[in-house]
Amino acid sequence: MGEYLLEVKGLSVSFCQYEKGWKRSRIQVIRELTVSVRTGEMVAVVGASGSGKSLLAHGIMGVLPYNASVSGEIRYQGEILTEKKIRQLRGKEIVLVPQSVSYLDPLMKVGKQVENGKKGRTGQCREALGRYGLGPETEQLYPFQLSGGMTRRVLISTAVIEKPKLVIADEPTPGLHLEAARRVLGHFREMADEGAGVLLITHDLELALQTADRVVVLYGGMTVEEADREAFQQEETLFHPYSRALYRAMPEHGFSFVPGSQPYVKEMPEGCPYQTRCREVKESCRKFVPLRKTERGSVRCVLWGGEESR
Numbered sequence: 001m002g003e004y005l006l007e008v009k010g011l012s013v014s015f016c017q018y019e020k021g022w023k024r025s026r027i028q029v030i031r032e033l034t035v036s037v038r039t040g041e042m043v044a045v046v047g048a049s050g051s052g053k054s055l056l057a058h059g060i061m062g063v064l065p066y067n068a069s070v071s072g073e074i075r076y077q078g079e080i081l082t083e084k085k086i087r088q089l090r091g092k093e094i095v096l097v098p099q100s101v102s103y104l105d106p107l108m109k110v111g112k113q114v115e116n117g118k119k120g121r122t123g124q125c126r127e128a129l130g131r132y133g134l135g136p137e138t139e140q141l142y143p144f145q146l147s148g149g150m151t152r153r154v155l156i157s158t159a160v161i162e163k164p165k166l167v168i169a170d171e172p173t174p175g176l177h178l179e180a181a182r183r184v185l186g187h188f189r190e191m192a193d194e195g196a197g198v199l200l201i202t203h204d205l206e207l208a209l210q211t212a213d214r215v216v217v218l219y220g221g222m223t224v225e226e227a228d229r230e231a232f233q234q235e236e237t238l239f240h241p242y243s244r245a246l247y248r249a250m251p252e253h254g255f256s257f258v259p260g261s262q263p264y265v266k267e268m269p270e271g272c273p274y275q276t277r278c279r280e281v282k283e284s285c286r287k288f289v290p291l292r293k294t295e296r297g298s299v300r301c302v303l304w305g306g307e308e309s310r
C-alpha cells in the first residue's frame, strides 16, 4: 500500500443554531473523527444514519454549511488541506459522488453536466456513461427525465470523468439493482488498484467488506474502530462492542439486533457514544476514551488497553 493520501485526525464539527427567540446554542455532531486513505487503497466508512458520514465527506470537500465550525486536522498528500487548496482540487483531483441526487443542475442536459463545462470531451463523457450502462441518448436528457438509478449513475460518471486521485463516494449505490451496484463498486476498486484513493461511505457493512481494504466504524459522530477487512471475518478480531454488534447484524451471522438507537445529537453523552446501549459499560466509558492500536487497526474502548494510536 502507498503513502497517505488523506489523513483526517480528531475532526470535530458543530453547528450554531437558534432556539426559541434569540437564544443561540451549539450542537456538536462530529467529534474525534479519524480516518485515513492511502494511495491504492479503498477504505469504507460505515455507520448508522446520522452518525456523521456525509458531514465527514463535506468537511473534506470544504462544502459544509456556513453555520458549521470545524476543528481538527485534514491533510492531503501530507499537507494541511486549506480552504484555498481544496478549492483548487475540488472536482478535479479530489471528487465527491454526493449522496443527494439534487446535486445535478435541473436545467442542464446530462451530457453537458458530465463533461463538466469543458469542450471536446464527448468521447470521454460517452465512455464514462457507457461504463455504467447508459447509452449516448442519455446525454440529451434533462435530470427530471432520469430514473433514480440512472441519476445515481450520472452522478458517478460526472465524478470519475476527471480521473481523480481521491474519490469520496457518499452512499453511491442506493436505487441501483445488485448487478449495477456491483459494477459501480468494482469500478471504484479498479480506480484504487490503479493508484487512486477511494473513501466509500455506506451504512452497509456487507457491501463494504466485498470491496474495501479497510473499514472505519463510526458511531455518534466518532470513530470507534478501524481495522482491515480480514479483522471483520470473525467477531473475535473486532474489539468495540458496536463493531461486534454490526458483525452480528449481518445476514450470514444471524441478523441479530441490538436494542435501542443512536442517541440524538443533543443527547449525546460525554465519553463513548455507545455507552447507552453497551452491555459492558463501565464508569470509565463516561470520560474521553483515546483511540488505541490493535493488531489490525485501532479501537476506542476502555475494554482494550495498549498504546495510543497516532
Ligand SMILES: Nc1ncnc2c1ncn2[C@@H]1O[C@H](COP(=O)(O)OP(=O)(O)OP(=O)(O)O)[C@@H](O)[C@H]1O
Pocket (backbone or CB within 6 Å): 015, 029, 047, 048, 049, 050, 051, 052, 053, 054, 055, 056, 065, 099, 203, 265
Ligand atoms: N446543517 C446542519 N445543521 C444541524 N445539524 C446538522 C446539519 N447537517 C447535519 N446535521 C446533523 O448531523 C448529524 C450527522 O449527519 P450526516 O448527514 O453526516 O449523517 P449520515 O451519517 O450521513 O446519515 P445518513 O446515513 O442518513 O446519510 C445528524 O444528526 C444531522 O441531523
Ligand SMILES: [Mg+2]
Pocket (backbone or CB within 6 Å): 053, 054, 055, 099, 170
Ligand atoms: Mg449521509
